[in-house]
Amino acid sequence: MSATWDVAIIGGGIVGTATAMALAREAGALVVVLEAENRLAAHQTGHNSGVIHSGLYYKPGSLKARNCVEGREAMYRFCEAHRIPHERCSKLVVATRKEHLAPLDELERRGRANGLEGLRRLAGNELRDYEPEVAGIAGLHVPQTGIVDYTAVTEAFARLVREAGGEIRTSSRVLHVERRQGSVVLETPKGAVEARALINCAGLQSDRVARMCGVDPGVRIVPFRGEYYELVPERQHLVRNLIYPVPDPRFPFLGVHFTRMVHGGVEAGPNAVLAFRREGYARTSFSPRDTLALFEFPGFWKMGLKYWRMGAAEMYRSFSKRAFVAALRELLPALRDEDVRPSGAGVRAQALDRNGALLDDFHIVEAERMIHVLNAPSPAATASISIGRSVAAMAARSFALK
Numbered sequence: 001m002s003a004t005w006d007v008a009i010i011g012g013g014i015v016g017t018a019t020a021m022a023l024a025r026e027a028g029a030l031v032v033v034l035e036a037e038n039r040l041a042a043h044q045t046g047h048n049s050g051v052i053h054s055g056l057y058y059k060p061g062s063l064k065a066r067n068c069v070e071g072r073e074a075m076y077r078f079c080e081a082h083r084i085p086h087e088r089c090s091k092l093v094v095a096t097r098k099e100h101l102a103p104l105d106e107l108e109r110r111g112r113a114n115g116l117e118g119l120r121r122l123a124g125n126e127l128r129d130y131e132p133e134v135a136g137i138a139g140l141h142v143p144q145t146g147i148v149d150y151t152a153v154t155e156a157f158a159r160l161v162r163e164a165g166g167e168i169r170t171s172s173r174v175l176h177v178e179r180r181q182g183s184v185v186l187e188t189p190k191g192a193v194e195a196r197a198l199i200n201c202a203g204l205q206s207d208r209v210a211r212m213c214g215v216d217p218g219v220r221i222v223p224f225r226g227e228y229y230e231l232v233p234e235r236q237h238l239v240r241n242l243i244y245p246v247p248d249p250r251f252p253f254l255g256v257h258f259t260r261m262v263h264g265g266v267e268a269g270p271n272a273v274l275a276f277r278r279e280g281y282a283r284t285s286f287s288p289r290d291t292l293a294l295f296e297f298p299g300f301w302k303m304g305l306k307y308w309r310m311g312a313a314e315m316y317r318s319f320s321k322r323a324f325v326a327a328l329r330e331l332l333p334a335l336r337d338e339d340v341r342p343s344g345a346g347v348r349a350q351a352l353d354r355n356g357a358l359l360d361d362f363h364i365v366e367a368e369r370m371i372h373v374l375n376a377p378s379p380a381a382t383a384s385i386s387i388g389r390s391v392a393a394m395a396a397r398s399f400a401l402k
Contacts, residue, residue, distance in 0.1 A: 004183060004194045004195065004196065005030050005031065005032045005193065005194070005195040005196070006023070006029040006030045006031060006195065006196050006197070006399075006401055007020075007023055007029050007030075007031050007032075007195055007196065007197050007198070007199060007395060007399070007401070008031075008032050008033075008034060008184070008186055008193050008195035008197075008198050008199070009023075009031060009032070009033045009034065009198075009199045009201055010034050010174050010186070010198065010199070010200050010201060010202045010209055011033075011034075011035065011200070011201035011202040011203055011206075012033050012034075012035025012037070012040040012041070012042075012154075012158070012168065012170065013040070013041055013042075013043065013044055013045040013154065013201065013203055014041065014045040014150055014153060014154045014157070014380070014381050014384045015201045015203075015373060015376050015380055015384050015387055015388065015391075016033055016035075016199075016201035016202075017033060017040065017154050017157035017158050017161065017168075017388075018157055018384040018385055018387060018388030019199055019201060019387070019388040019391045019392055019395075020033050020157070020158075020161045020166055020168075020388075021157045021160050021161050021164075021388060022385075022388040022389045022391070022392035022393075023166075023392045023395060023396075023401070024160070024161050024164035024165065024166045025160060025164050026389065026392060027392055027395070027396045027401050028401075029392075029395075029396075029401050030165060030166065031161060031164075031166040031167075032166060032167045032168075032169060032193060032195065033158070033161065033166070033167070033168045033169065034169050034172040034173075034174055034186065034188060034193065035168070035169065035170045035171075035172060036171075036172065036173035036174070036202075036205075037170065037171070038170050038171045039170060040151075040154050040155060040158055040168070040170065041150065041151040041154040041155075043203055043204055043279060043347065044203050044204070044346065044347070044348065044349060044380075044381075045150050045151065045154055045381060046150070046151050046154075047281070047344060047345065047346030047347065048150060048346055048378070048381060049228070049259045049261070049267055049270075050147050050148055050149060050150055050259070050261055050262055051145065051146070051147060051148075051242065051259060051382070052072055052075055052076070052086070052088075052145060052146035052147065052148050052382050053068055053072065053145065053378065053379035053382040054068075054072060054091075054111070054116055054142045054144035054145045055068040055069040055072060055111070055114040055115075055116060055144070055379075056093070056107055056110060056111040056114070056116060056119075056140070056142055056145075057107065057110065057247065057254070058110065058114065058379075059110065059360075059361075060110060060113035060114055062360075062361050063361050063362040064360070064361050064362060064379065064383070065110075065114050066386075067362070067379075067383035067386040067387050067390065068114075068379040068382055068383045068386075069114050069115055070383070070386040071379070071382055071383030071384060071385050071386030071387065072144060072379075072382050072383070074385040074386060075148065075153070075382060075384070075385060076088060076146065078153070078156070078385060079148055079153065082156045084148065084149060084152045084153055084156060085148065085149050085152065085262045085263065086146060086147065086148035086149070086262060087146055087147050087148075087262060088143070088144070088145075088146040089145065089146055089147055089241040089242065089260065090130075090141060090142060090143045090144075090145055090241055090242070091141075091142050091145040091241055091242030091243065091244055092122075092127060092130055092131055092134065092139050092140070092141055092142075092241075092242070092243050092244065093107060093139055093140040093142065093244045093245070093246060094127060094134055094135075094136035094138075094139045094243060094244065094245060094246070094331055095136055095137055095138045095139060095246050096135065096136045096137065096245065096246075096330050096331065097137070098137070100137075100138075100245075100246040101137075101138060103246050103247070103248075103249055104138060104139070104140065104246050106249070107140060107246065108121055108140055111140070111142070116142065116144055117143075117144075118143040118144075119140060119141070119142060119143075120140065120141040121138070121139075121140060122138060122139040122140065122141055123138060124136055124137045124138060124139075126139075127139050130240065130241075131239070131240055131241070131243055132240075133238045133239070133332055133333075133334050134243055134331060134332060135330075135331065135332070135333050136331070145242060147242070147259070147260060147261060147262040148262055149262055149263065150381045153381075153384075157384075169188070169190065169193075171189065171190065172188040172189065172190050172193075173188060173189065174186045174187070174188055174209065174212070175187045175188060175189070176212070177198070177209075177212050177213045177214075179213075179214070179368070179369070180194075182196065183195060183196055183369075184196075184197065184198045184213075184369055184370070186198065196369065196399060197369045197370065197371075197395060197398075197399040198213065198369060198370045198371075199370070199371045199372075199373070199391060199395060200213070200370065200371065200372040200373060200374075201373050201376075201391075203349045203376070204221060204223060204278040204279060204347065204349040205221070205278065206221060206349065206372065206373060206374050207219060207220055207221045207351075207374060208221075209372070210365065210372045210374065213367070213370055213372070214367075215365065215367045215370065215372060217365060217372060217374050218353065218354075218365070218374075219299075219351040219352060219353050219359065219363065219374055219375065220293065220294070220297040220299060220300070220351070220352050221278070221349050221350070221351060221352075221374075222274070222294065222300065222303075222350050222351075222352045222358075223274075223275040223277070223278045223279075223280060223290070223347045223348070223349065223350070224253075224272045224273065224274060224275060224347065224348045224350050225272075225273050225274075225275040225280060225281065225283075225285075225318075225345055225346070225347050225348075226269060226270025226271060226272055226273075226345060226346045226347070226348060227269055227270055227271055227273070227283075227318060227324075227342075227345045228267045228268065228269035228270050228342075228343040228344055228345060228346075229267070229268045229269055229321075229324065229325075229328075229340035229341060229342055229343055230265055230266060230267050230268065230340065230341060230342075230343040231258075231265070231266040231268060231339055231340055232338075232339055232340065232341060233265075235335075235339040236260075236265065236266045238266075238332055238334060238335065238339075239258045239260060239266045239332070240260070241260050242257065242258065242259050242260060243257060243258040243331050243332065244257040244258075245257060245330070245331060248310075250307075253272045254378075255327075256268065256269050256270065256271060256324070256327050256328055257269075257331070258328070258331070258332065267343060268328050268340055268343075269324070269343075270345070270346065271314050271317050271318055271324065272314055272348070273311075273314045273315055273317075273318045274294075274311060274314075274315075275347055276290060276291045276294075277290050277291075278290050278347065278349075279347060280347060281344075281345045281346070281347060282345070283318060283319070297352070297354075298354055298356075299352045299353055299354045299355060299356045299357075300352065300356075301356070302355060302356025303352060303356040303357075303358065304356075305356070306356060321337060321340075322337060324340075325337050325339075325340060328340070348377055348378075349375075349376075349377065350375070350377060351363055351374055351375035359375045361375070362375055362376055362380070362387070363375035364391070364394075366394070366398060369399065371391060371394060371395055371398070373387075373391065
């Protein structure tokens with residue numbers, strides 16, 4: 001048996017490593033991070049678009065709003081201090097139809113309630129001052145939004161964990177968890193790890209890890225694949241920074257948009273199509289186990305009955321480049337089919353409850369000697385430093401680490 005740790009953290013994405021950093025540096029805890037893959041940031045963290053979100057979208061007072069606003073500025077400070085590529089570049093949220101105006105009003109209200117300084121409402125003729133090729137009848141200019149390399153951020157978090165005496169173990173998928181008096185034992189392919197407490201930041205596998213620990217998570221993780229195109233180099237001038245549509249308030253997705261990336265290039269997307277494998281980055285990805293887990297959960301069928309039209313539209317757009325580009329062209333009329341080419345994809349771990357509701361806010365469940373982070377979608381990367389501190393403080397109180 002290895003030496004006893006204060007806390008074992010399952011999951012080497014940005015939330016797991018941020019939590020480890022906070023525990024190691026601020027609570028003085030001896031921490032080990034167990035990552036199933038052979039590298040950190042292998043899934044959600046390493047497949048997102050690299051946006052530092054402002055806090056515009058989130059209900060004031062929610063965990064998302066509080067953590068995003070605090071975490072955004074912490075992220076900018078961290079990147080500056082550790083020389084991580086980033087830029088506070090701003091974005092436009094564009095209303096292209098009259099029915100978008102009321103949701104745009106609500107976004108403006110939320111943004112101001114969440115303390116966004118310099119937020120500016122724009123008339124249609126003012127949009128082109130920021131994005132000359134954009135089309136719309138109104139919009140919001142959001143100066144706090146930025147871009148960053150989140151994989152580099154995760155690696156920096158991990159380096160600080162090591163410097164504080166912690167350990168990062170890759171290729172260490174947790175296979176079994178056993179509770180003992182005063183500790184938990186986690187079996188991995190590299191041997192057993194004993195710790196006083198456990199924090200589950202396993203993302204796409206977080207509900208399964210909770211059940212492995214004997215905890216009913218109350219939700220099922222549903223994987224949604226987001227597919228991206230990218231603008232060909234000679235047409236990247238069409239986008240200066242970031243251009244977003246007004247999102248459909250019924251869904252926790254932001255709609256297809258344009259993102260200038262911190263290392264160059266412009267991404268377009270993503271859509272949000274149901275994936276039949278939790279780590280299913282290709283259209284053909286399929287897992288019988290993951291599919292059965294969806295089909296046997298009552299909430300899945302309730303969700304399907306409510307949102308099947310949206311799901312069918314997203315599936316069609318997944319297989320039709322022309323349909324995908326048509327959605328993008330609503331924001332950028334000059335865009336042509338030949339201006340974009342396929343790029344990468346990511347899979348979002350979206351928690352679904354038994355009533356068929358897609359959880360919008362962060363969802364954390366505590367149990368004896370355990371904390372389970374069960375829903376941490378966007379803006380979790382932006383808010384990771386704040387989330388990590390919050391979970392670390394929860395752990396310090398619950399596990400008596402100080």
